[in-house]
Amino acid sequence: MADEYDFDLFTIGAGSGGVRASRVAAAHGARVAVAEEYRVGGTCVIRGCVPKKMLVYGAHFAEDLEDAKSFGWTIGAKSFDWAALRDHVQKDVTRLEGLYGQTLGNHKVTIFEERAQLTGPHEITLAGGKVVTAKYILIATGARPHVPDFPGSEHVITSNEAFHLEELPRRILIAGGGYIANEFAGIFNEFGCKVTIANRSDTILRGYDASVRDRLLQISMVKGISFLFHAEFESVEKQADGTLMVKLTGQEPCEYDAVMVATGRVPNTEGLGLEAAGVALGKKGEIVVDAFSRTNVEHIYAVGDVTDRVQLTPVAIREGQAFAESVFGPGEPYAVDHSCVPSAVFSHPPIAAVGMTEGEARNTLGNIKVYQADFRPMKNVVAGRNERSLYKMIVDAANDRIVGIHMIGPDSPEIMQAAAIAVKAGLTKADFDATVAIHPTMAEELVLFK
CATH class of the missing domain: 3.30.390.30 (FAD/NAD-linked reductase, C-terminal dimerisation domain)
Known part of the structure; x- marks a missing residue:
């Protein structure tokens, strides 16, 4: 590799795609560094699909314990301890974070636990002031929850905060009709919360087969989840007792103990120096790449949710693998096939x-x-x-x-x-x-x- 640079590859973002790309590149002999400002593991491991699935498992016991009676089991008094589940989940998240860091370390990948941005051709400046150079740069900074702008938006939570609630809300409003909204609706409902979903259209899970999403709507309503359609935020007002008075279009003001917004995710491209580096961005702020994950700047690549192609962890991993093998491996470059990608909604x-x-x-x-x-x-x-x-x-x-x-x-x-x-x-x-x-x-x- 080119000795004129400090590293052969510098990856910004240690989520699923960034970790896979860095590990594979290092396995091919590249000198690799990764910068991560929060926690190694990214959205999926730290605040996404992994802890969410653990909550889904916990929620299933609500019905399983009830059903057990029909199978001959005598169940005593039941109670649910949210704090116990929450803390067990976070403990395992920390364990997985350590394993991800260990994987990078085993492949001799240098980890910088700080923010990084592009400050020149092949140049990266870390938050602490250190400047390094790399022959190739990979952006794998993922995406974050989108919070609409309306009066009182500072009082809402997103899926990020849902994993760390001090206590379960008695009444929760979840805004959105996608997989995150429906998954958390099922989780909170099974934990005994009164759940209402507010959606700006009249369709949940747009993109899924109509028969399947209609069936989920029917089942969810039978389970006690309420749905408000063609409803968008007008305001959220925090009251003296800590409850939230919510005004939605076409609805009377209603009181909730928590309001969660799950209205999509936006790519994390701000403050990375992309504009100065000349990297082209799309209408949603996503990094525009070709089939091989290369940007319009020859030495800069991007994988995962930051490209807004298919926002799924296994896709990001595939993109990271393909990038590393194509750029650093001995074989011919190849592109990821984004067609016919399976997906799941961990609803109830x-x-x-x-x-x-x-x-x-x-x-x-x-x-x-x-x-x-x-x-x-x-x-x-x-x-x-x-x-x-x-x-x-x-x-x-x-x-x-x-x-x-x-x-x-x-x-x-x-x-x-x-x-x-x-x-x-x-x-x-x-x-x-x-x-x-x-x-x-x-x-x-x-x-x-x-």
């Missing part, structure tokens, strides 16, 4: 999806076949729950190829991981039909569609 019950929705397939392919299974899982039958699962398979009628699978029901994300391989590989409905079912399971519905 969870949703999982891959490929085209029914609407997208009709608009794109025209002639399609739709197979559907609407059933009550065996556990729900025994427990006396009327909650039904829904699986959909979308097939291109021209060649029998499966172009989409959509599911809502227990363990849907676990089942989808394997099903997504089949869709990505271009398998057909006949391939599924030829596969013997595992009985009794929910997953067998995928090979029993008629």
